[in-house]
Amino acid sequence: MSPNALIPSHRKPRRSASSRALRAGVTGGFLTLAVTGATVPANAAQKPVSETQEMPTITTALATSAAKSADTAEQVAFNYERQALQDSAFSKAAKAAEKHKAEAVKKAKAEAKKKAEEARKAKEAAQARASRSSERSTLSASAPSSSSATGSSATLVSFLKAQLGKAYVLGSSGPSSYDCSGLTQAAFHQIGVDLPRVSQDQSTAGTQVGLDNLQVGDILYWGSSGSAYHVGVYVGGGKFIGAQNSSTGIVERPLSYDMPTGAVRVL
Template sequence: MSHTAHIRSHRKPRRSASKIAMRAGVAGGVLGTLAVTGASASSASAAEPVTQTLELPTLTADLAAQVAQSADATQQAAANYQLQAERDAAAAKAAKQAKADLAEAKKKAEAEAEAEKQKAAEAARKAAAERASRAAARTTLTASVSAASSSGAGAGASASVSTGGSTATGSVAAVISFVKAQVGKAYVSGATGPSAYDCSGLVQTAFKQVGVSLPRVSQDQSTAGTQVSLSNLQPGDILYWGGAGSAYHVAVYVGDGMFVGAQNPSTGVVERPLSYDPPSGAVRVL
């Protein structure tokens, strides 16, 4: 036996034809699969659309200014809305206050109208009472004069005064004698004698001597009797200056175109002709 008969060969054992064929088939299948996959990939790549990348604009200084301006505009609009709301609220409040003021003014006007109505009614009652009082005074005067004439007594019954063209007697003479006796005395506002008078105080006191009660002030004395024309004056008539019911001065006509009155603080009680200060009108109570 040869010595080399038991030495193993270093060659690899030959593979069987069947194994080789099987491996070749597997490799071919793999290569085929890869080929199909590659073709599919290529086909897919060819069919897929190209995606375009868009770049966002960069926030520049102009764009930032526009954004800030828009924010300011929004804030201003909000402020305007708030201001308008405040104005609307103020207008509503003012309208409500005006309505309340109108109601108050209407109420006040109604109260004043009622007060004026009551005042007018009171004035009418007072005027009626004064007329009744004057009528009663004239009645009393007539009765007094008649009694004095019949008895031959009294201050006016025995008095007589010459008035130029005629002689005043009775109560008229007494009034004229009294006012002439006061000439030269002082004028003092509000005085009724015996040492000083104002114009209506002298007239009131003179007629009081014969029992005739006259109102205290010139305005009332100018309506105390019957209105007479200045062209038809008689001694004892009361002269007045100003309107009837609103006279500011009075005196006594003493006849012969003369009157006696308490004129002012400078002259006191004086006797003057009618031409010195022509009167506005006259009333007769005797």
């Protein structure tokens, strides 16, 4: 027997060869790590040694919250973009409205100016008609009454016949020569009736009468009323006396020689 056989060893007992076991698990959304020793000293408590560490993990709630945040951000961006488009549309509409308003005002002013011009012309035309009516009234008032018309007509015809054979001179009103309206003016002046000087005005100086209802002393005219180019005086028997032209001078002719366009009566 060896002399050392009974000497006790002072070495610490070796741990079991069993290696530590690493255990992992997920519980309630946390990662759990556990390390357990296979052998413990004899004087240790009879309970497993456990080391546990909890780490946060991404849960469904977090994922949902993140998704909602993204949706909210996208909605906010969409709202801003929509508001910007609305503001742009409102601005364009306001500019278009201003333009239409300006055009409407311009058109209204033009219409008002046009109506004012038409009213002015109508007023002038009415005044011209009133002036002509006044002249006719003056002529009618100065004409002899019907009781003395026969005598006036006779005086008128007598004067006209006394002028037969005299010369026709444009612009002349006697006593040695006349033009057509100068002769009629001079003739009516003999009986106190003042006629306008030119044939255009003499054709509107009295009341229009038909050629089938002529009386002695009616003024005959050629051309249209208000723009006649020649006048003469009806002397009865289907005849008239007038200063015809420079070739014939003052002559008496039947109506058929040169049928007049119309007639006016001042007696």
